[in-house]
Amino acid sequence: MVAPRVLIAEDDPDTLVILRVNLNAAGFEPMLAGDGHTALERIETEAPDAVLLDVLLPGIDGWQVLEQLHAKGNSVPVIVCSGKDNVHDLQRARELGAVAYLVKPFDIDRLIEVTSEVVGLRQTDPVTERGTAPDTELA
Amino acid sequence: MARHHRQSEPERLRRDARIAGLRDFQTPSLEAVEQRRRQLWQRTATALALIAAVVVAFAIIPSDRIAEAGTGRILFAIVGVGGGLFLWAFHKETALERLTRSLTDERVLTAALTNRLHEVSLLLDAGKQMNAHLQMDELLDTILRSACELLDATGGSVMLVEETDLVTVCALGRDAAVGQRMRLGEGVAGYVAIRRDPVLIDGHADPDLFPGLVLREPYVESAMSVPLVHRAELQGVLNVNAPIGRSFTEYDLRALAVFAEQAALAIANARLYEAERAHVAALLDLRKRREVG
Numbered sequence: 001m002v003a004p005r006v007l008i009a010e011d012d013p014d015t016l017v018i019l020r021v022n023l024n025a026a027g028f029e030p031m032l033a034g035d036g037h038t039a040l041e042r043i044e045t046e047a048p049d050a051v052l053l054d055v056l057l058p059g060i061d062g063w064q065v066l067e068q069l070h071a072k073g074n075s076v077p078v079i080v081c082s083g084k085d086n087v088h089d090l091q092r093a094r095e096l097g098a099v100a101y102l103v104k105p106f107d108i109d110r111l112i113e114v115t116s117e118v119v120g121l122r123q124t125d126p127v128t129e130r131g132t133a134p135d136t137e138l139a
Numbered sequence: 140m141a142r143h144h145r146q147s148e149p150e151r152l153r154r155d156a157r158i159a160g161l162r163d164f165q166t167p168s169l170e171a172v173e174q175r176r177r178q179l180w181q182r183t184a185t186a187l188a189l190i191a192a193v194v195v196a197f198a199i200i201p202s203d204r205i206a207e208a209g210t211g212r213i214l215f216a217i218v219g220v221g222g223g224l225f226l227w228a229f230h231k232e233t234a235l236e237r238l239t240r241s242l243t244d245e246r247v248l249t250a251a252l253t254n255r256l257h258e259v260s261l262l263l264d265a266g267k268q269m270n271a272h273l274q275m276d277e278l279l280d281t282i283l284r285s286a287c288e289l290l291d292a293t294g295g296s297v298m299l300v301e302e303t304d305l306v307t308v309c310a311l312g313r314d315a316a317v318g319q320r321m322r323l324g325e326g327v328a329g330y331v332a333i334r335r336d337p338v339l340i341d342g343h344a345d346p347d348l349f350p351g352l353v354l355r356e357p358y359v360e361s362a363m364s365v366p367l368v369h370r371a372e373l374q375g376v377l378n379v380n381a382p383i384g385r386s387f388t389e390y391d392l393r394a395l396a397v398f399a400e401q402a403a404l405a406i407a408n409a410r411l412y413e414a415e416r417a418h419v420a421a422l423l424d425l426r427k428r429r430e431v432g
Contacts, residue, residue, distance in 0.1 A: 011390065013251040020244070024148075032244040034251035046240070058254055061388035 003029040004119040007048040009039035009065065010081070011057050018108075019052065026112045028119075036060030040068060043076055050118045052111070053098075055082040055089075066096040077118045081106065152241050158234035169242045176235050183228040190221040258394065261289055265398060269405040273412040279309035282402045286379050287311060289398060290363075290391050295379035297367075298328055299406070305332055305376060312380065325351030327364050328376040335373065337365040337396045341386050361386040365396050367403035374406045 006028045008019045016032055023030040031048055033039035036057040043051060055062035066078060079100040080093040093101045100114050161175050194217060197210065265285040272278040279297045287295060294312020298305040303323055310316040324333045330349050331338050340362045346352045361381035367374040377399050381387050 011251060011254065013248055013255060016248055016251055020148075030244075031240060032247040034247045034254065038247060038250075042243075056390045056393055057388075058390050061390050063389065 003027055004049040005029045005031055005046070006115060006119070007031045007033055007039065007042055007046075007051045009033040009036070009051060009057060009062065010054040011035065012054075015054075019111075022108050022112065023115070026116075028115065034058075036062070036065045039065050043069065043074065048076060050115055051076055051078045052115065053078050053080050055080065055084070063092070063096070066093070066098060070096045079111075079114060079118060148241065152238065155234040155238045155241070159231050159238060161238075169239065169246070172235055172238050172242060176232070179228055179231055179235070183224060186224050187221055190217055190224075193217055262394075262397060262401065265289060266401045266405075269401060270408075272405070273409050275406075275409045275413060276309075278405055278409045282377065282405065283309050283311050286377060286395065286398055286402070290379055290387070290395060291382070291385070292379040293382040295362075295377070297375060297377055298332075299375035300332070300373055305329060308375075321351070321353075326353055327362075328378060331364040331366050331376050332373055335366045335368055337363065337392050337399075339363050339387055339389060339392045360384075363387050363392050363395050365392070365399040367399050367406060369400075369403040369407040372407070374403045374410075377402060 004027075006023055008016060008023070008030055010016050010019065010032075011034055013034075016034065020030045020032060031042055031046060033042050034057075036059045039051070039053065039057065040060075042048070053062045053065060057065065060068075062080065062082075066080070069076065069078065077099045078097070079102060080089075080098045081102050081104060082089055082093075083104045085103040090101050099118050102111060102114065159172070159175055160179070161171060194214065197214060197217075265288075268281050268285055269278060272281055283295055283297055286292065294310070296307050296310040296313070296316055298321075299308050300306075300323070301320075304320045305323060305328055307316045307319045321329055323329050327338055327340060327344055327349050329351065340359075342360065344352055359380045360383060362378060364376055364378045367377055377395070379387075379395065
């Protein structure tokens, strides 16, 4: 079975390494991006199965990455990772088509659980599942 | 998803490099992988062209002359070799693809570390510059200029708390703003002062969110305001404006917020220094009066 490829877009090198090691151990094939431009480039050229998108990215930030993906109609499932736990950002992520919103610091097991669900969702029907993504994943 | 043992990154790199035929793979390099890929496909293409030439030759040469050798078996063998060669090249190409991804990841990590070091270095420099001043005017000017340099901003202002007001004490790009007062809670800066939360404005600020908002002239497309807080005490607010055509991001906001922590400390120190100087001056004045008296 081919391991699902997950792009981790995160500016903090420590978090990049931690997420890579844990996702790799959980059976995913992690790919890394340290800034918004690299994230967009790798999403377009390597078509990952899911994206873990940090809001704070140098160059173009996570919101702009999400906006560009949304504008281009790219259906890659995106899990937004943010340090802010507020309704405004949650709503914004939902409007821009994110399938889940995780507040930092997050539990790594929860992250893997959500990522597994998201990768599973994509294999069924991304559009329908995106529209009906459970609030628990966006909360 | 069940957790299971997977090869470590260096082990995987070494394995893929061995499969791809990259010897002496001590220093990972994307260029070496690309070179190997070109070499692999050039060789494969040459070998396949040779095989095709042999097949064509079989078709051209009169069949009765090679019939004895068993045309069918020879052709089958040649096509088999061609197929095997293609599979071999495909196997190596898969390893090269994995290597490319791994090495790109390594570059991303290196770039992330370099970025972080660059940020820390800029903040350290800004901190040194700020701590070199104890005179308030010089310090405020340094804070504003350093913040603008750090974020490629075109202008901004520093506002300090005076009782229940925020007073603009230093401005860059709009000198007329110096001396302006606004009540805490009014406008974007007042909101930031009360909430002690950094704010990023992209486009027009919402008057419902920021009561008492005064529209700025000239219009600023993107701006950030962060509180200057030291030991839970609000010193003021730092505002910076983006140049035309550029928008600040949440990432910039975080950098400015970190910078503001150092700036607030420097302002608190300068205020302490001013207070001490005033105290010493008062004591000296008292002593002089006693001597005269």
